[in-house]
Amino acid sequence: MLTRIPLVDTKPSITTFQQHILRQQRAHWPHATGTFSWLLSGITLATKMTEARVRRAGLLDILGSSNAINVQGEHQQKLDIYADQALIHCLGMRDSVAIIASEENEDAIVFDGRKGEGKYVVVFDPLDGSSNIDVNVSVGTIFSILALPPGISPEDDPQRAVMQSGVKQLAAGYVVYGSSTILVYTTGHGVHGFTLDPSIGAYVLSHENIHMPTNGNIYSCNDAYFETFPTNYQRFLTALRRGETGRSYALRYIGSLVADFHRTLLKGGIFLYPPTAKNPNGKLRLLYEANPVAFLAEQAGGAATDGRRRIMEIEPTEIHQRVPLVVGGLGEMQAFQEFYSA
Numbered sequence: 241m242l243t244r245i246p247l248v249d250t251k252p253s254i255t256t257f258q259q260h261i262l263r264q265q266r267a268h269w270p271h272a273t274g275t276f277s278w279l280l281s282g283i284t285l286a287t288k289m290t291e292a293r294v295r296r297a298g299l300l301d302i303l304g305s306s307n308a309i310n311v312q313g314e315h316q317q318k319l320d321i322y323a324d325q326a327l328i329h330c331l332g333m334r335d336s337v338a339i340i341a342s343e344e345n346e347d348a349i350v351f352d353g354r355k356g357e358g359k360y361v362v363v364f365d366p367l368d369g370s371s372n373i374d375v376n377v378s379v380g381t382i383f384s385i386l387a388l389p390p391g392i393s394p395e396d397d398p399q400r401a402v403m404q405s406g407v408k409q410l411a412a413g414y415v416v417y418g419s420s421t422i423l424v425y426t427t428g429h430g431v432h433g434f435t436l437d438p439s440i441g442a443y444v445l446s447h448e449n450i451h452m453p454t455n456g457n458i459y460s461c462n463d464a465y466f467e468t469f470p471t472n473y474q475r476f477l478t479a480l481r482r483g484e485t486g487r488s489y490a491l492r493y494i495g496s497l498v499a500d501f502h503r504t505l506l507k508g509g510i511f512l513y514p515p516t517a518k519n520p521n522g523k524l525r526l527l528y529e530a531n532p533v534a535f536l537a538e539q540a541g542g543a544a545t546d547g548r549r550r551i552m553e554i555e556p557t558e559i560h561q562r563v564p565l566v567v568g569g570l571g572e573m574q575a576f577q578e579f580y581s582a
C-alpha cells in the first residue's frame with residue numbers, strides 16, 4: 241500500500257547568501273566554474289569568525305589596544321588584528337585569490353605557489369570604525385574584488401595589480417556588526433542584503449534589490465571639522481541646514497563609515513567626509529573604503545564623488561591613498577554639485 245506523502249511547498253521560505261551567489265552565477269555567468277562563488281564564501285566565513293568575536297568582545301577581555309601600531313599609525317585594537325588574520329586565513333584557502341591588500345598591512349600580500357590559479361585580487365578594511373569598538377558602536381568589514389590584470393605577475397608587481405580604478409571592481413560589499421549583522425554586496429547586478437541568523441549560522445536574504453531613495457532627510461558629516469572644510473562644502477552644508485535646498489534635514493553621524501553608509505543606502509540623504517586641516521586629502525581610503533561604497537551606491541541608484549570626480553574613475557597612485565568622499569541619493573548629490581561648482 242503506497243503511503244501518500246503530503247505535497248511540500250518547495251518555494252524556499254529563505255534564501256541563503258550561498259544560494260543567492262549561485263543563482264546570480266547561473267543567471268549572469270552560466271559558464272562560470274564556481275571559483276568566484278567559492279571566493280565570496282571565504283569572505284563570509286571570515287566575517288562570521290569576526291562576528292563571533294565582536295559579539296563577545298567585552299567577555300573575552302580583548303577590548304583595548306593591542307599596543308601594536310598599524311600602517312596608519314593608529315593603535316590596533318585586538319579585534320582589528322583578529323579580523324585581518326581571519327580574512328587572510330580564509331582567502332589563503334581559496335586558490336583563486338592571487339593577491340590581497342588590507343588596511344592593516346603596509347604592502348600587498350601575494351599568495352605564492354598558486355601556479356597561475358590566482359585570478360582575483362581582494363582588498364579590504366577588516367574592521368572599519370575600530371575606534372568605536374570599546375564603546376560598543378557598530379563596526380564593519382568592507383571588501384572589494386578585482387580581477388588580476390592580464391600580463392601582471394603577482395610576484396613581480398603586486399602593488400600595480402592592486403591599484404586599479406573602481407570601475408574595474410567585479411564585486412564589493414560590507415558587513416555591519418550592529419544590532420544585527422548584515423552583509424550587503426553587489427556583483428554589478430543590484431545591491432542585496434543578508435541578515436546573519438545565528439541559529440543556523442547563515443546569512444539569509446533580507447533586503448533584495450536595495451534602492452537608495454533619490455531624496456532623503458539626513459545628512460552625515462563630522463560637524464566638529466566644519467570650520468576647516470573647504471568653503472564650497474561649508475556653503476552647501478549651511479544651505480542644507482537652512483532648508484535652502486527645499487527639504488529639511490537631521491544630522492546623524494556615527495563615526496563608522498559602514499554604519500553611516502548603511503543608513504544612507506537604506507534611508508537616502510548624503511554622507512560627506514570632506515578635506516580637513518588634519519586630512520587635506522580626506523581621511524577615507526580609496527581602494528578599500530570609497531571604491532566599494534561607491535560601487536554599492538551607484539548600483540543602488542545613488543552616486544559617489546570626491547567632490548569633483550566620480551570616485552570609481554579615480555586612478556589610484558598608492559595602496560593606502562586617501563580621498564574625500566561625498567556619497568548619497570541623486571537629489572542630494574545634485575544639490576551638492578550645484579553648490580560645489582558655484
Ligand code: P6P
Nearest residue numbers: 368369370371462495496497498
Ligand atoms: P572621524 C573610523 O575610524 C573611520 O575610518 C571611518 O569608519 C569613519 O567614517 C571615519 O573614520 C570617522 O572619522 O574623523 O569623524 O572620527
